[in-house]
Amino acid sequence: MTWVFGALAAALFVIYMARPNFRRAVLSAALFFRDDPVLGSTSRIAWSTPHPTPLFYLQLSVVLLLLLAVPHCPGAAVMDRSVKTGVRVLVDRSASMSTRQNGATRFDAAVAALRSLVAPQQSAIACFSLSAFDSELTTIADNVGSTAELVDLVSRLQPRPLGTELSLVQRALASTVALANVDNGCATGQTIVVSDMPAPPWMESQNGPASRGDVWIDVSQPAPNAGIVDLVDTRDRVSGQVQRVRVLVSTFAGMPTSNVTLTVKSPDGAVRTEPVQAWDGPTGSVDVTPSLPGRYTFHVSPGGAYRYDDDAAIDVPPSGPVRVDWRVARREWLARLGWTEDRDNPDLRVLPSIEMLDTRPAIVLGSGYTPRAGLAQPVTTFLEASPLVSGLNLDVAERSGMSGAPSLPPGFNAVLSGPESAVWIAERAAPVAAFVPGLPLDGDDNVARFSSTVFLNAARWILERRPRPALFTLTSPDQPEPSGNRLALHPGEGNTGRTPRSVGAFDPRAPRGQQAERRLALWPWLVGAAALVFLTERALALLRGAL
Amino acid sequence: MTRSGSGATPEALPVPSSQLDRFRLRLRQRDRGTVAGAHLIRQRGQSLEFREFRPYLPGDDIRHVDWRASARHHRRDELVVRTFEHEVQTRVVISIDTGATMRLPEVAPKLQLARWFAEAMCYISGRSGDSVALHALDSGQVVELGSSADRWRIRRALQRVSAAKATSNGGSLSAEGRTGKVNWTALERALPPGSVWLVLTDLYFADEADVMALAARVRNAQQGSRWVVVVDFDSWACETHRVGHGLRRLDGPGVSAPELRVKLTSGLLDEVKGRIDERKRRFDRAAAAGGYDRLRWTWPAEADPTPTAIFREHFFGQEIVRRLVMPDGAR
16 A cells, blocks of 8 residues: 555655646836747756755755655654554474473473563553464464463464474464454464474574564473484385384484384384384394284383383285286296295286387396397497496397387386387386397306396386385374374484573564555655645745735 | 835945044135136135234224234235135035936945945035035925934935835836936025035936936036036946856846847957947046046956945045045145
């Protein structure tokens, strides 16, 4: 609105200035000017020596008043410190807020901190809006009228075993000013964030939330803790079998590492406890080799101040042979590779022609190899980064007598090509498929080894792209409670040793950089005064001219 | 509501009588047979003012023989007679242009300076025993003051003369109808041969014919051994300094159009000034006949000149004024 008014005023000023300004002048010799036409420019913008008359000072006053009234001019607005403001409260209720410190949880500390912060300023606060955040931002209540009501609402909240998504808070703070204009019954202009995370650097960036008066209260205090921070599995690349699970355990805030143990319970009920080893600073690990499919549970002892990282569970999927839809001859290769045939639900299809290709993972075979001694087909191009050519001897390739692929459907990229654009090996990323010259040749010569490498490269490249079930999942807003192998091991939640860092001092009466709407607008008065002075000057000019 | 310069200025001549008392009119009756002009001739005659001693001639009044001087005369056989000035009362007529242009500029109206000049001349003339008449150049009205040195009476007469024009045209700034409509009969009666006629004007007449008519009157007046002094009140420098340069909507006496829009530049002002000077030169050529002088009272190029300073500078410092009045005792 201000800019619209400004643009209108500017347009009027331009129109006014574009009109010639003929000032009245009385001359006793005026009759001698009768035949003199107006010559040259009639623009009123011209240099002239001002006469220090009262009218000149009035005109000068108009200019000064208008300059003062320019929006964002420091003198154009003054803070109205008597106006009450709304306060937006963002409370962290992530899993780490359940950490116990000094005999209570951090969430309890947050409630107390919030009460002590806003209660003394109650008279300057018109209303509150309350939101809670963890891995999502949830509005709890709008237009809360009193501190007691606010504290009561916050007290009813409980930490949830979810992670902390600070980007949500950052976006919320960035939109605080915009929210101030929303007519929802409580125009909030200032935000208080209560969390156990230290204030992030963007709080104090240039024109950041702190510069606008927003406050970040970190209620955390270091509390010794030990817990599982991650579970890293190692699987066979072709079969997908879980070969090893490394349980990573970290200690925080001076928790001694010497007596930290991990208890592992296998699907068959066997329980073994062993000390966490391989400490690299505060992080150690225990390697577990799952010999059976099923659920393995882990427990760290002693767990320390934060409980959600003390236990974990994984479900190890059963492993079996690769299921293959074998559509080509030489079925003995199934047994040689340890694969089983399954036409209904295959992991891989081996096809003799490109026409049989569908969206399922497949290897399409060409017409095979016809090695001829001394007659080489030079390799013209090859895609070095492709795993399909990993370990291939291109000299052998040139003597292997490969024939080019027939016309390949869209999506295939040539990996190895010969003369006259003959494509020997090709790959398709999605749906995943590969074209190779043929099955491995029998024998132990170079070409036989080459053909085996080509085929197995393609099979491994396809099979390792199979979706593999995760050993565990994390809690989410839809399923916030940990259960089975749904864990609350959100990164950083168990880190109870951070140095607390709060930013800003809460003062709802303090001036805020971007809160023009909270300013007592002075510029309309200045413009009005300028208009009044202008009218006075015009009236005096007319009067003087008439007298 | 008038536009500017309404009415006569109320301020009285800011010169005390004690200062004016030190002056007397330098004029005496001029010889009709001589060429009129600035050279005054004394005539021996019957008066109380001593002129010279000369030898006795047959026919002289024996009562004028100065026996004591005759005793000291180097020729013992010769009597010496005392001769006296032949003093004749001088007639001074002061015509005041009361037109609208004379009421400008507002800060120092020409009419105010003219009134002060007339008041001073009337007072000094009255003190010298000379006869004065005031004449309104626009209306033709003549107010006889005789030999009065009563300043209050002089001011009242000046007010009557000054108000004559304002009354006749409602006080507007029109410069129309000056000498062309004036009845000169009263002036001719008040202006006997051998008298002095002072014309106080700025010569800003709307009609060139009026200027030439006044010039013709001035020329004719000189035929009767009258000395005509036209006091030219010129406030051009002051007024142009005040209005400055740039776009102006000119107003003033004689402007016939509703609005006269001009862009004031140095060139345009010089051009207009040239026209005014050319008019005055034509007036001089038409008016001069041996007994004519034009006296310029110029306003300084200041935004707010002081009328008193202008008066003092010209009345007590100008050569021609010194030929009109002189410090008492000077010859």
